[in-house]
Amino acid sequence: MKKFLSCLLGTTIVASAADAKTLVAYFTLTGHTQKAAQIVAEVTGADLYQIELVTPYPSEYKAQTELAKKELQEGTLPAIKPWPENIGEYDVVFVGSPVWWGTMATPVRTFLKSGVLKGKTVIPFVTHGGGGADNSFTDTAALCEGCQVNTDGWSGYENMTFGLKKWAKKSLDAVSK
């Protein structure tokens, strides 16, 4: 019935956080965001999906920053491998990204812009190298059209995960309120 109403109204109806089918989607280059994503999945009981590039990023840091800068300046959305076939079944999607030039990494931008998250609750979290989340959460809301984005995201320095478990639980609990 819930699915039927969802289709009818074009929105996701979640009776309670316990009812919400939840996915944690993340991109990582050096493992920090992956570590955070695994913790979010563990405490929320969510499934995990790693966003992967069709053409992998260079392995050297300077080349990575230059390519990311170019993609952001030119608005290029790098191709990513297919997401899970059953993604339509998820009500809530936590989206994890490293901060790149003050915003979500370009492969995550591809995912957010794809339209596949339309009608879903999207909860972003990031890891960074000292600059904080910067524009990551407001940019998530701007990129993800038709999504309900919780801009009260979580951010952590590199592989530090202080407050992450509490934030993840609280964010999911708030979905139905």
Ligand SMILES: Cc1cc2nc3c(=O)[nH]c(=O)nc-3n(C[C@H](O)[C@H](O)[C@H](O)COP(=O)(O)O)c2cc1C
């Ligand atoms: C292309 C690129 C751009 C980055 N830009 C920023 C930035 O603007 N601010 C910041 O604090 N850290 C920046 N960093 C550092 C990463 O956000 C940080 O190391 C993050 O934890 C990496 O996550 P990962 O291991 O999941 O890839 C950048 C790293 C890369 C590779």
